[in-house]
Amino acid sequence: MPTPRTSRRADAPPPRSGNSEAETLRAFLDYLRASIARKVEGAPEPQVRTPGVPSGTNLLGLLNHLTFVERATFLGEEVASWPSTFRAADADSVADVVARYRETVERANAVLDECADPGAPLPRPGRPAPSVRWALTHLIEETGRHAGHADILREQIDGATGR
Incomplete structure (x- = not known):
């Protein structure tokens, strides 16, 4: 394992958000999304x-x-093998994976922009769907958990810390 150098990134504070439940949840999710993308x-x-x-x-x-x-x-896409999602393709560069993530976030936000009621289901014609509230909460938990993993992995790689 390489000897890490000490490198600090600017630490971003939690977001200031709007007054509604949906605005608050989306602000925290976007904060975590940006944090992990910057980490990678x-x-x-x-x-x-x-x-x-x-x-x-x-x-x-x-x-x-x-x-x-x-x-x-x-977006309602099916995933055939969740374990395989933890590996990027050999041909994918860091820039490719970051760009694909950011493009997916834009598409997800476009769906969320059409969902005014957090208690309503996400649009999934012909299939059961979670509520917007559940989906946002789940993604905050999932992204936050993996952002913590990413913090440790990045520090092991080159000593970079911060959000």
């Missing part, structure tokens, strides 16, 4: 793919996984 952005190859723990978790794989979680939750 600029991480060096091949360390970004190198497992940092015995389970095989790596920084690039975490963001790849979150792309699939966003697609499944907000």
Whole structure:
């Protein structure tokens, strides 16, 4: 394992959000989304793919996984194998995975923009769907959990810390 250098990133405080439940949930989700994308952005190859723990978790794989979680939750896409989502394709660069994640977030936000009632189900014609509230809460939990993993993995790679 390389000797980490001490590098600090600017630490972003939690978001100031609007008054409604939906505005608050979306602000915190967007905060976490931006945080994990920044954590992966600029991480060096091949360390970004190198497992940092015995389970095989790596920084690039975490963001790849979150792309699939966003697609499944907000866009209704099916995922054939959740374990395989934790590995980015060999041909994918860091920039590719970050761009794909950000594009997926934009698409998910476009769906959310059409959902005024947090208690209403997400639009999924012909299939049962979770409520907007459940989906936002789940993504906050999922993204926050993996952002914490990413913090540790990035620090192991090059000493970078902060959100």
